[in-house]
Amino acid sequence: MSTATTAPTATETITTAATGAPRRTRLPGHKPFGPLRIAAFVVLLLLAVGWLLPFLWAVATAFKTETDAASGDPGWIGASGPTVDAFVAILSQGNVYTWAFNSLWTSAAITLITLAISALAAYALSRLDFTGRRWLFIAIIASIVVPPQVLIIPLFYEMLAFNLIDTYWGLILPQVVAPAMVFILKRFFDAVPIELEDAARVDGAGRFRIFWSIVLPLSRPILASVAIFVFITAWNNFLWPFLVVGDTTLMTLPVGLQTVISAYGVQYAQVMAQAVLAAVPLIVVFLIFQKQIVKGVATSGFGGQ
């Protein structure tokens, strides 16, 4: 994050990133059913209910008929009983599949390219000796403060010049530059013991061999963290895809869904069904990879954005 406070030859490194693992043992000094503990539980429960309610309302509405959804009756189940009509209506339109697929593969491409080019650069900045290294590192760190929103005009102009408006490349390429991720990876590489590499060099291994077969395997946890963070950011990115893509078949999910909000008018059940459909894959992914996601966000979140 900071520009001035990080010396390029920083010798400190985050080595013990948050594990994200729940505390196994109860903290000492707590009675299992002390009044304070019960109070904490109640507050926590209220907060959790408050945070889940908006989503549960959306789910409940998605299972209502349009008439029930528009009636303003706050009940969980509509007067005509639950129905999947809204889901059927959404899924029979086809565009949702295209948008979800576009989101999935462009986000994956952005993640892969970002990871590859950032890791290579971070390795050079961490381990190799070249003229201008210090200045290059300072320039990369300084660029972290530039908000992408500030660059939409010149970037759009550039895409016009390259003829990349309304193309996947125009959508993907401007999103692969992540100086904060270079910084995070560089700090991690700094902490990898150099003795491992020295041994490989004695055996005659080249720089890329060392990078590929020694450093990268050791860096799997940090690579996973960065990948998760980049993927979530790309998956949810709205402004750039919204500007650069106008063709309905090229849209990502966030941009595509935005175009039909107005088209559906007052069809609340369908709009909610759409929101629920778009949310469910991410919730499933979160439940499966909870530990990695929590860790990834904690590690990369402190470093960038």
Next chain:
Amino acid sequence: MTAVTDSTRTIVTGSRTTPRGRRAGSRGREQLISWAFLAPFLVAFALFLVWPIIHGIILSFTDQSLTGAGGAFVGFANYAEALGDPKMWQSMGNTVWFTLLSTVPLVVIALLMAALVDRGIPGQWLWRLSFFMPFLLASTVISQIWVWIFNPQVGAANNILEFFGLEPIAWLQNPDTNMLSIVIATVWWTVGFNFLLYLAAMQNIPPQQYEAASLDGAGAWRQFWSITLPQLGPATVLILILQILASLKLFDQAYQMLGGVASDTTRSIVQYIYEAGFVSYRFGYSAAISYVFFALIVIIGVAQALITRRRKEQF
């Protein structure tokens, strides 16, 4: 970065950045290898970050239009217009107002959530899911959900007000409450991120400290105030800065929740950049506003650097 809790870092001694035992002849070779490693990133960095920054400055001194017309050098005219443009100041004011309204709950509620979850109360996966799940949703999805909740006729928000015997509100349609509505949706959406950062910071506090305190007879409340909270200082500074920078970039949810309609009470500076460039087609003027906004971000960045440096000197 330097503001991460002290306990999260380990000092790695010795400088490993200069490879040892290098022979003089291999120097040129290492230069070549270095640039080969750097090349892919540097090409992207130059094309999609450095050049746009420079070109944006150039554009801001022209009357370039999205339609391709214009492009003549106009000196500081765009900047002069921006500084005298009431709409620019209004959107700047809205942005700062949103930042103030959203940052406080986003930090305080996150701290409360993390402090409660860190107590080891059963159901960890449920708490994490409830608080963090909204953060994973796209802005479009949360906008759709909250537009429906804030619907004055059939939305749940007014059902709740009615339940407490209060008058219904027009929420997003009313200029007095539309910014507040966006703040509520934003707090729900993004508090999970700060919650995770706080939780990570708390879990790096060595359990021995709690054990020692508990031997001295300190209860959970005392432990929180005298052990947990003081050690969260650096994390709080960082979370605060990250949150302020994130809030200043308000656009997605504000734009979508109002259905793309420009409202004088919610138009953020990023939305004004967008409107000037892509609605009025004035690329030159839009670029100039972008740099006024960037100046604000840089000022906050410098302030952050100064604060973290002063903290370092204190300890």
